[in-house]
Amino acid sequence: MKPPVFEYHAPRSVAETVALLADLEDAKVLAGGQSLIPLLNFRLARPAHLVDVNGVTELERVHERDSGVAVGAAVRQATAERHPVLRGRCPLVPLALRHVAHQVIRNRGTVCGSLAHADPASELCAVLLVLGGHVVARSRRGERTIEAHDLFRGTFETALEADELVTEAWFPEHGPDVSLVEESRRHGDFAMAGVVRAGDRLALFGVAPTPVLADPADPTRGLQPSADLECSADFKLHLVQVLSRRAATREGSA
């Protein structure tokens, strides 16, 4: 289990990064690497080039803008989890981060990396969706905003083009009436099903190829989850019912 052959690039600026992404054939952005490196180790991903953004200091910023908080692409999950601005203005983000893998993984993993990876069971993708946030994508062609509802296209699939770099994720400011509940076989594992609530908006994760918004009055309507090794489709539907009830009555997370 060793990574396949690739060429390694360590740009120092966003401009340099997007130039590399534009010029290189089959390049992949390496941020925290907590999903990408396992995929390389398993040889499930074999990019010709890795463009490592860990040295791009301008991506390490967390800042307030447009009544929300923007989190740069090199901001670690552990940093975001403790960040006073996120804790104060976007409490759902730190709350959700406590459920993302384990502390040691969060020391390295990034918020934007989770969004760009788009795992169906990702807490952060569901958080971006339920809050109505967006990511900012930069390429040599320019910059665009991709709303959460347009970003997630399928399992590990996003609307990002191959030459685009997510420079930041933006989460709108919200009140403390938020909750996240999920069920997994073992602590820290990918959830079999999860529900995240912000006020009266609900999003589900782990039950469809992408996170999905749900009607709090009828959260399983239209849902057709696939069974996986740990969980049948019926059990996922059952979990959505139970977790949605819990999410409605509980503040915080479990």
Added chain:
Amino acid sequence: MILVNGTERAGPTSVRRLLSDYLRHDLGLTGTHVGCEHGVCGCCTVLLDGSPVRSCLMLAVQADGHQVTTIEGLAPEAAPLHPVQQAFHECHGLQCGFCTPGFVMSVTGFLADNPSPSDAEITEGIAGNLCRCTGYASIRRAVRRAAELLEDERA
């Protein structure tokens, strides 16, 4: 250059080299164990600039210009042991020892961050490391003991 346990070392010769393999094969620091190689077991945990990370989920080349501490760096001489090692010894926090370096490094980072954790926080703090023989009850005891020993050391 990578500062490994306080000594400057030349970086890896190949960009494909995982940090775990660089430590073991290039530097001969075989105290860092390799279990699953995809970030699940926690055996390969080392400190990167003081924070615990999985060395199998990092390229060695990414450690360039950073400080890495491995289990060998905690107590360079045979005695005395580092307080976390001493606590694992006293509380039977290890049996076969395969997972131990990862636990000790995770716990060292965890207690540096949270010197007097609650029982729930201890459980959360060790949740990313798998042990298949000792059992987590003794390991949790070891973490509590390590917190005491570290506090004595600071006093």
